[in-house]
Amino acid sequence: MDQILRKAIERGQKSLSEYESKAVIESAGVSITREKLARSREQAVTFAEEIGYPVALKGCSGALAHKTEAGVVKLNLTDAEAVREAYDEITGRVSKMDGVLVQEMIKGNREFVIGLTRDPQFGPCVMFGIGGIFTEVMKDVSFRIAPFTESDAEEMIEEIKMKKLLGEFRGSPAVDREALVRALVGIGELALRHSEIAEIDINPLIIAGNKPVAADALVILTG
Amino acid sequence: MNVKTQNIQLEKFFNPDSVAVIGASNTPFNLGATICNALKHYLEFPGPVVAINRKAEEVSDYPGYSSVKDVPHDIDLAVIITPASVVPAFVKQCGEKGIRNIVIESAGFSEQGAEGKKLQMEINDYAKQYGIRFLGPNCLGVMNNVSRFCCFYGAYDGMVNAFNKAGGVSYVIQSGGVGVVIFESLMDDMQGINKMVSIGNKTDVDEADLLDYFNSDNTQVISMYLENVANGIKLMNVARRVRKPIMIFKSGRTEAGTAAALSHTAGMANNDVVFDSMCRQAGIIRLKSISELYSLPKMLTEMPLLRGNRIAAFTNSGAFGSISADIMTEAGLTIPRFSPETREKLSKIKGVFNINNPVDIGPALPQVYLDLIDIILAAPEIDGLLLMSSIWRDFIIDVIKEVMKMCKHYDKPAAIYTPNSISRIISVRKQFNIPIFDSLEEAVRALVVSYEQFRYLRKKER
Numbered sequence: 001m002d003q004i005l006r007k008a009i010e011r012g013q014k015s016l017s018e019y020e021s022k023a024v025i026e027s028a029g030v031s032i033t034r035e036k037l038a039r040s041r042e043q044a045v046t047f048a049e050e051i052g053y054p055v056a057l058k059g060c061s062g063a064l065a066h067k068t069e070a071g072v073v074k075l076n077l078t079d080a081e082a083v084r085e086a087y088d089e090i091t092g093r094v095s096k097m098d099g100v101l102v103q104e105m106i107k108g109n110r111e112f113v114i115g116l117t118r119d120p121q122f123g124p125c126v127m128f129g130i131g132g133i134f135t136e137v138m139k140d141v142s143f144r145i146a147p148f149t150e151s152d153a154e155e156m157i158e159e160i161k162m163k164k165l166l167g168e169f170r171g172s173p174a175v176d177r178e179a180l181v182r183a184l185v186g187i188g189e190l191a192l193r194h195s196e197i198a199e200i201d202i203n204p205l206i207i208a209g210n211k212p213v214a215a216d217a218l219v220i221l222t223g
Numbered sequence: 224m225n226v227k228t229q230n231i232q233l234e235k236f237f238n239p240d241s242v243a244v245i246g247a248s249n250t251p252f253n254l255g256a257t258i259c260n261a262l263k264h265y266l267e268f269p270g271p272v273v274a275i276n277r278k279a280e281e282v283s284d285y286p287g288y289s290s291v292k293d294v295p296h297d298i299d300l301a302v303i304i305t306p307a308s309v310v311p312a313f314v315k316q317c318g319e320k321g322i323r324n325i326v327i328e329s330a331g332f333s334e335q336g337a338e339g340k341k342l343q344m345e346i347n348d349y350a351k352q353y354g355i356r357f358l359g360p361n362c363l364g365v366m367n368n369v370s371r372f373c374c375f376y377g378a379y380d381g382m383v384n385a386f387n388k389a390g391g392v393s394y395v396i397q398s399g400g401v402g403v404v405i406f407e408s409l410m411d412d413m414q415g416i417n418k419m420v421s422i423g424n425k426t427d428v429d430e431a432d433l434l435d436y437f438n439s440d441n442t443q444v445i446s447m448y449l450e451n452v453a454n455g456i457k458l459m460n461v462a463r464r465v466r467k468p469i470m471i472f473k474s475g476r477t478e479a480g481t482a483a484a485l486s487h488t489a490g491m492a493n494n495d496v497v498f499d500s501m502c503r504q505a506g507i508i509r510l511k512s513i514s515e516l517y518s519l520p521k522m523l524t525e526m527p528l529l530r531g532n533r534i535a536a537f538t539n540s541g542a543f544g545s546i547s548a549d550i551m552t553e554a555g556l557t558i559p560r561f562s563p564e565t566r567e568k569l570s571k572i573k574g575v576f577n578i579n580n581p582v583d584i585g586p587a588l589p590q591v592y593l594d595l596i597d598i599i600l601a602a603p604e605i606d607g608l609l610l611m612s613s614i615w616r617d618f619i620i621d622v623i624k625e626v627m628k629m630c631k632h633y634d635k636p637a638a639i640y641t642p643n644s645i646s647r648i649i650s651v652r653k654q655f656n657i658p659i660f661d662s663l664e665e666a667v668r669a670l671v672v673s674y675e676q677f678r679y680l681r682k683k684e685r
Binding site: 113115116117119121122123125127135136139141142143144145148151152155156159199200201203218220 | 455491494682
């Protein structure tokens with residue numbers, strides 16, 4: 001992980017690619033989607049078959065902070081043909097990329113967010129809340145200043161208004177709170193260890209069964 | 224400097240044996256003269272006071288000198304109230320005289336451009352050189368109602384009453400105007416001020432230093448009005464070790480987050496949200512209005528802490544039962560049903576039937592009220608009481624006084640609201656020393672805050 005950060009800084013990246021960002025957050029204790037970085041069309045198909053359909057393909061680059069807007073995200077691809085087509089479309093849109101990320105599609109109708117920012121007074125602050133595309137509209141989030149304890153993390157989970165979503169919900173089991181707590185505390189510790197990380201967005205953090213899994217992540221580096 | 228040594232030095236701000244008021248003269252509208260006048264006539268301050276001015280003239284019968292260095296005795300505290308440009312020279316003079324505590328009331332420093340900042344640097348350098356601790360600049364300094372010392376400029380006749388009403392609450396305020404609202408409002412309440420300190424630009428002594436100090440003295444509740452935080456991490460770390468209730472009302476809630484933030488997280492983290500999180504983490508009660516600074520402390524000084532959120536509401540008017548249930552539910556408190564055991568006990572009281580929570584009994588004899596409340600406070604399913612009984616006969620006051628004793632006995636609090644006019648509430652509260660809240664909302668809020676403090680204490684002791 002130190003190597004990923006060092007290389008990105010050497011190359012003058014402002015942020016890490018999704019692939020790099022996820023490696024970083026995984027090291028901090030956040031579960032991530034199964035995924036591989038493909039550098040050719042046929043490699044993408046091989047990876048898709050390894051992971052199992054349906055898969056998602058995402059253009060992967062440190063310069064691409066907003067992938068959906070750039071049109072390089074293709075979801076729910078169910079066979080090799082769809083993967084080839086998506087691969088060509090993505091590589092046709094953006095020329096400079098690290099590769100194309102082949103990723104499992106996780107099922108789950110509950111989406112949360114975990115984030116990190118640095119306050120000029122209080123230092124690293126970890127955020128938890130309702131994720132997905134409406135995060136900024138709902139603003140149902142809570143913060144803690146790092147370092148904080150597991151019981152602080154439990155409190156911040158309790159503070160969101162829609163906390164009922166964490167219980168049993170429409171046939172899905174209650175969310176694994178311990179995993180959430182580990183992720184929150186872990187991101188706080190990551191921030192304390194690595195001043196070169198300025199901000200993090202883990203959104204959406206999808207609840208697959210009862211496990212929180214990061215489906216997308218963005219690590220922004222200190223300028 | 225360790226906390227203990229620091230507290231010993233800060234003590235001189237609140238309990239000086241001798242004081243120099245630098246800039247006090249007999250010029251019309253001189254602000255320093257108002258400080259001398261208050262010390263002489265309102266407070267009858269026992270120690271020596273001197274006035275420092277160009278003509279070395281007496282002020283309020285206190286001897287005058289042109290320099291602190293001419294004063295023949297030691298001086299514990301200097302109060303500087305002169306134009307900003309000459310403040311650094313006076314600080315140096317104080318240092319040479321051996322004065323280690325200074326209140327700088329003058330304005331015109333870091334809040335006013337490059338020239339002011341330069342003056343500020345000079346002051347900081349002298350303070351460092353001589354080991355001086357200073358309050359301000361741009362502040363009123365301190366008020367100590369226990370030892371009866373005050374260096375607020377502009378003290379007026381009405382303040383004499385505030386000086387005479389010492390209590391358990393100490394205040395740190397970043398604005399003199401808020402100080403006035405607090406001490407005038409407390410005139411109508413049963414609590415009083417222990418100490419109040421106005422910190423202004425807080426270039427040296429800040430809110431965290433004072434939090435440490437008030438943790439060490441006879442203060443019961445620490446209440447603060449802040450416009451900004453001098454050192455966030457320092458405040459957080461001190462608050463974590465303070466067991467006394469800390470209440471902060473901070474303005475600037477709506478300040479927007481960094482517009483240029485790259486991540487969504489940074490976009491949602493404005494400084495108010497972060498400050499709020501800090502309060503929860505460090506065990507600070509965050510207040511919602513200025514009035515809470517003076518209305519809520521009495522709940523914490525007069526009543527045991529609320530150890531759970533299950534409240535019994537007691538009223539002699541059905542309306543207040545249902546109104547209070549709405550307000551409490553909204554505030555996260557619950558109004559549980561009484562257990563069969565409790566109901567059984569209640570049903571044995573003569574003339575009482577069908578008792579539910581909220582309890583509404585209408586007019587009854589005082590002993591009936593007391594028997595009911597005794598059973599309710601003893602009930603294990605109840606953590607606290609919301610007492611709402613209008614004072615329709617004087618015996619209600621006696622009932623309330625008895626309930627206060629029961630609260631201590633059962634170690635459960637009661638938030639008291641009497642549905643009467645404000646003037647009646649105020650006169651009963653003052654005459655009988657009962658912590659009655661001005662409104663039902665305030666009483667419910669007091670329960671919430673009491674429970675918050677209980678949880679913070681549990682967290683701090685873990």
